[in-house]
Amino acid sequence: MRPANSILRSPSRRIAAIALLVIALDQVTKQIVLRFLGYSEEKVVLAGFFKFVHWGNTGAAWSLFRGNNMPLAVIALIALVVLFFSRHHFDSHTLLGQVAFGLIFGGIVGNLIDRLRVGHVIDFIYFYLQQRGGGEVGFPAFNIADSAICIGVGLVFLITWKSERAPETPVAGEP
Numbered sequence: 033m034r035p036a037n038s039i040l041r042s043p044s045r046r047i048a049a050i051a052l053l054v055i056a057l058d059q060v061t062k063q064i065v066l067r068f069l070g071y072s073e074e075k076v077v078l079a080g081f082f083k084f085v086h087w088g089n090t091g092a093a094w095s096l097f098r099g100n101n102m103p104l105a106v107i108a109l110i111a112l113v114v115l116f117f118s119r120h121h122f123d124s125h126t127l128l129g130q131v132a133f134g135l136i137f138g139g140i141v142g143n144l145i146d147r148l149r150v151g152h153v154i155d156f157i158y159f160y161l162q163q164r165g166g167g168e169v170g171f172p173a174f175n176i177a178d179s180a181i182c183i184g185v186g187l188v189f190l191i192t193w194k195s196e197r198a199p200e201t202p203v204a205g206e207p
Contacts, residue, residue, distance in 0.1 A: 043130050047119075050134025051141065058142035058176040065156045080162035087173050088152035094172045105147040108140050115140075122188060129191055135184030142177030153177075 040046050069075060069086035076083045091098035115136060124133050146153045153175070160170030 043125055046127070046130045047124065047134045047137065050131055051138035054135055054138025054177065054180045055142050055145070058138070058180070059145060061156070061176050062146065062154045065154060069156070074158075081159065083158050083160070084156050085158045085173050087155045087158075088150075089155050089173075090152045093178070101147050101151055105144060108144045108147070112137065112140055112144075122191065126191075128187060132184045132187035132191065135180040135187070139177040139179070139181035139184065142180070143175075146177075 040049055065084070065086050069084065071086055071088070074083050074085045089095055089098075090101040090104075092100075092104055097104065115133070119133055122129055122133070124130060143153045155173035155175050155178070157175060157179075158170055158173040160168040162168060
């Protein structure tokens with residue numbers, strides 16, 4: 033048996049492998065940001081639309097609850113435990129479900145590492161529109177971990193919606 037097959041043999045191992053991949057990609061990209069951009073520095077990639085930034089977020093999504101880094105770290109730990117023990121209530125036995133949970137676990141851990149290591153989440157992807165007066169209207173800056181969480185949660189919703197809409201198979205002998 034090949035090593036990859038033995039590692040990915042069970043659903044829990046596939047979820048863990050996806051989570052580790054997300055964590056690695058998230059942390060590598062954040063290290064690149066730390067190396068090449070000073071804090072609050074920005075590099076325009078596509079003028080008027082996209083730039084790399086180096087911003088810190090001590091809050092949650094969209095900087096909600098700003099200044100609550102440690103309480104949010106505790107909430108992240110609790111969320112990991114709850115998700116781990118409740119994953120069987122969702123469709124985590126299918127590959128799509130495993131991808132969803134791997135993305136969510138990896139994203140939570142990626143941001144948790146930032147909270148504990150540097151005291152804030154490192155955000156660096158920023159989409160915006162340039163206004164005529166010179167200001168910007170932008171989507172909140174985010175990172176790979178944030179993206180993984182959003183995609184994973186979206187997949188869980190899709191899986192749940194799909195399973196709720198699936199026609200029930202009749203039991204033998206029932207009309």
